[in-house]
Amino acid sequence: SEPLEPNIASVDTAPKGSVEHVQKVSAITDSDLVTADSNAADWLSYGRTYSEDRYSPLKQITRESLDSLGLAWSLELGTKRGIQSTPVVVDGIMYFTGPWSVVWAVDARNGAVLWKYDPEVPTAMASKLCCGVINRGVAIYQGAVFFGTLDGRLISLEASSGRINWSVQTVPEDGFYSITGAPRIVNGRVLIGNGGAEFKARGFVTAYAADTGEQVWRFYTVPGNPADGFEQPELALAAKTWNGEWWKQGGGGTVWDAINYDPELNLVYIGVGNGSHWNREIRSPGGGDNLYLSSIVALDADTGEYRWHFQTTPGDSWDYTATQPIILADLEIDGEPRKVLMQAPKNGFFYVIDRVTGEFISGDNYVYQNWTTGLDANGRPIEAEGARYLSGKAHWLTPGPLGGHNWFPMAFNRDTGLVYIPTGHQSMAYSYRADVGYASHEVPFGPLGGNMSLDGKLYNEPVFDPKAPPPGQRSGRLIAYDPIKHEEVWGIDQPFFYNGGVLTTAAGLVMQGDAEGIFSIRDASTGEAVWQYDVRSGVLAPPITYAVDGEQYISLLVGWGGSQGLLAKAVDKLYPGTLYTWKLGGSAVAPAKQASDMAALTELTTDADLIAVGRGFNHFINVCSGCHELGAGGGAVPDIARSSDAVFSIYEDIVLKGALASQGMPNLGAVLNQQELADIKAYVLYHAARLRAGVDPMALMAELGGLQYQADQATRSKTPVNNVKP
Ligand SMILES: O=C(O)c1cc(C(=O)O)c2c(n1)C(=O)C(=O)c1cc(C(=O)O)[nH]c1-2
Numbered sequence: 001s002e003p004l005e006p007n008i009a010s011v012d013t014a015p016k017g018s019v020e021h022v023q024k025v026s027a028i029t030d031s032d033l034v035t036a037d038s039n040a041a042d043w044l045s046y047g048r049t050y051s052e053d054r055y056s057p058l059k060q061i062t063r064e065s066l067d068s069l070g071l072a073w074s075l076e077l078g079t080k081r082g083i084q085s086t087p088v089v090v091d092g093i094m095y096f097t098g099p100w101s102v103v104w105a106v107d108a109r110n111g112a113v114l115w116k117y118d119p120e121v122p123t124a125m126a127s128k129l130c131c132g133v134i135n136r137g138v139a140i141y142q143g144a145v146f147f148g149t150l151d152g153r154l155i156s157l158e159a160s161s162g163r164i165n166w167s168v169q170t171v172p173e174d175g176f177y178s179i180t181g182a183p184r185i186v187n188g189r190v191l192i193g194n195g196g197a198e199f200k201a202r203g204f205v206t207a208y209a210a211d212t213g214e215q216v217w218r219f220y221t222v223p224g225n226p227a228d229g230f231e232q233p234e235l236a237l238a239a240k241t242w243n244g245e246w247w248k249q250g251g252g253g254t255v256w257d258a259i260n261y262d263p264e265l266n267l268v269y270i271g272v273g274n275g276s277h278w279n280r281e282i283r284s285p286g287g288g289d290n291l292y293l294s295s296i297v298a299l300d301a302d303t304g305e306y307r308w309h310f311q312t313t314p315g316d317s318w319d320y321t322a323t324q325p326i327i328l329a330d331l332e333i334d335g336e337p338r339k340v341l342m343q344a345p346k347n348g349f350f351y352v353i354d355r356v357t358g359e360f361i362s363g364d365n366y367v368y369q370n371w372t373t374g375l376d377a378n379g380r381p382i383e384a385e386g387a388r389y390l391s392g393k394a395h396w397l398t399p400g401p402l403g404g405h406n407w408f409p410m411a412f413n414r415d416t417g418l419v420y421i422p423t424g425h426q427s428m429a430y431s432y433r434a435d436v437g438y439a440s441h442e443v444p445f446g447p448l449g450g451n452m453s454l455d456g457k458l459y460n461e462p463v464f465d466p467k468a469p470p471p472g473q474r475s476g477r478l479i480a481y482d483p484i485k486h487e488e489v490w491g492i493d494q495p496f497f498y499n500g501g502v503l504t505t506a507a508g509l510v511m512q513g514d515a516e517g518i519f520s521i522r523d524a525s526t527g528e529a530v531w532q533y534d535v536r537s538g539v540l541a542p543p544i545t546y547a548v549d550g551e552q553y554i555s556l557l558v559g560w561g562g563s564q565g566l567l568a569k570a571v572d573k574l575y576p577g578t579l580y581t582w583k584l585g586g587s588a589v590a591p592a593k594q595a596s597d598m599a600a601l602t603e604l605t606t607d608a609d610l611i612a613v614g615r616g617f618n619h620f621i622n623v624c625s626g627c628h629e630l631g632a633g634g635g636a637v638p639d640i641a642r643s644s645d646a647v648f649s650i651y652e653d654i655v656l657k658g659a660l661a662s663q664g665m666p667n668l669g670a671v672l673n674q675q676e677l678a679d680i681k682a683y684v685l686y687h688a689a690r691l692r693a694g695v696d697p698m699a700l701m702a703e704l705g706g707l708q709y710q711a712d713q714a715t716r717s718k719t720p721v722n723n724v725k726p
């Protein structure tokens with residue numbers, strides 16, 4: 001018999017989807033969350049259970065029954081921005097987030113929308129985000145739906161109606177903080193982190209009482225100014241690993257994705273991000289490990305007090321965050337049962353850590369990396385010569401700042417013992433010249449400010465590694481990794497760098513959507529694709545599976561965007577964001593009508609010099625790129641490089657006078673002057689011309705990084721070019 005019925009309080013009398021039904025089934029308790037593993041039918045929290053292994057016990061959909069798998073329903077979401085959310089499902093009611101932190105409640109049997117809540121994030125917020133207007137999901141508990149907003153609010157909604165219970169501002173309002181990650185529920189509290197370490201942030205995670213929104217505890221990941229005193233005793237110790245006046249730039253260490261909980265140990269595990277600035281030499285001159293950057297930190301769930309930490313990348317200089325998803329598992333290692341946590345952070349090593357003590361068990365490369373020659377017996381990286389790029393040369397390092405693995409959830413299958421990881425291969429020339437310094441203290445992003453370029457060759461002599469992916473080349477690979485034998489069991493190469501998160505099931509299946517717009521179900525033991533469906537837009541989000549009324553469903557949110565979607569297209573046709581759901585015998589037809597070919601790139605040309613183009617690129621990144629995905633095709637937000645001549649003819653009115661303010665394009669008259677606007681136009685037309693000439697988009701990014709640097713050099717003695725405040 002298959003475990004297809006939820007073991008949470010079900011309602012027999014009220015019809016599914018009615019207020020009475022939703023009220024009852026969304027009244028999730030702590031015990032429902034602790035026993036979520038035995039509730040095969042539902043998907044109660046971000047990673048399905050507290051272990052966040054994304055392993056579903058459902059097995060109605062098998063290799064054998066796949067022949068009859070078909071679309072049950074689909075729902076168009078009216079957006080063309082990136083979608084990363086993991087839906088949660090309880091007794092046939094599904095909740096998820098879309099772009100701009102909008103929340104949806106739908107009937108999981110047919111896609112009927114029960115309610116939708118738009119927190120009305122100010123559109124100007126887009127310029128304070130590294131990676132698009134994305135959100136990774138909600139938490140449900142005691143009749144409420146919790147989620148974070150891009151502008152830093154944590155909101156509780158009534159699950160049955162979408163009406164607001166409470167809302168709290170979780171970050172300083174004047175900063176560059178944002179929330180993209182999903183909240184987690186721990187013992188009556190809602191835990192939420194934030195992002196912003198590419199700008200100017202000091203990381204922290206906060207616990208709020210689920211019923212009132214009152215703050216219970218907050219844990220800062222990096223020390224502030226010692227003169228102000230330390231909020232937590234271990235920060236005094238941590239401060240000894242920092243130098244200079246790091247607090248002026250916040251230090252970084254944002255907790256923007258992984259938060260796990262082990263109910264038995266009553267420990268919370270947080271994944272801590274990169275430094276701000278990226279380059280330690282600027283952030284903390286003279287060195288230091290810079291605790292707790294790029295670490296996994298264990299906290300007491302009740303008090304938020306520090307218990308232990310494991311630092312994956314001491315003294316991070318590469319944006320090697322350790323925020324990547326964490327999976328809790330019980331493994332037998334050298335004949336001993338061990339309670340472990342597993343993570344594949346950006347730095348290219350797959351870690352198995354004792355989650356009771358923080359002891360390092362193993363760390364192996366899951367992708368090619370060249371910033372170390374390996375790890376020592378305690379898991380500390382042995383840095384390769386030149387890895388800190390202080391030599392006056394540009395060092396071609398892999399992984400680059402997008403990591404060997406980013407936020408895309410991996411999955412662990414207890415039956416095969418394998419971890420399925422969506423990995424990526426890419427490099428960057430990290431480079432620094434002390435004589436250049438930073439032009440901007442607001443935006444320490446890769447190519448900005450002249451300390452790093454995307455390929456470095458225009459101003460610092462590059463040191464290349466022939467084994468690392470060369471400039472402009474990025475690819476993906478879904479791997480099945482054995483955490484005990486330390487080996488890849490199978491791997492599927494993928495042409496594009498970013499592909500979707502992963503789900504695995506007790507039927508021996510692994511599921512993932514990819515950047516080409518194909519959703520694949522694979523044999524978990526061999527990787528063989530046994531079923532595929534064309535979802536027609538690049539996929540970022542992970543699939544989930546659930547059961548209602550004895551039928552198993554698979555759902556996947558589709559919508560291309562995020563940090564890669566801002567730069568590069570996935571497929572040539574643009575479809576609106578869509579939620580697809582399949583079941584055995586499903587015969588629904590996918591919506592077809594709204595597909596549109598991309599508008600052609602403009603053929604207008606520019607006679608501006610390359611310095612103006614470099615300046616324009618700089619302004620574009622600071623002011624425009626939060627919304628406009630240049631050259632990528634555009635979606636709800638038009639691609640400026642594909643504007644019509646008519647649009648270009650009123651370009652100044654649009655940007656400096658608010659001609660399209662009613663359609664969401666802010667009036668930037670107070671932000672940009674006419675010269676800056678002319679530079680941006682020069683850049684846009686240059687970009688379009690280079691793409692029309694067939695230049696690879698990633699190689700073009702590298703070229704533009706160099707032009708930006710030259711422009712910065714040219715204007716450095718006069719006005720800093722990087723000081724535009726959005
Ligand atoms: O340092 C940060 O605060 C921060 C935040 C985020 C985010 O909130 O999405 C990303 C990153 N860093 C980051 O380094 C990164 O590679 C990244 C990729 C994405 C994405 O959505 O595709 N977000 C983020």
Ligand SMILES: [Ca+2]
Nearest residue numbers: 197198274319
């Ligand atoms: Ca980052």
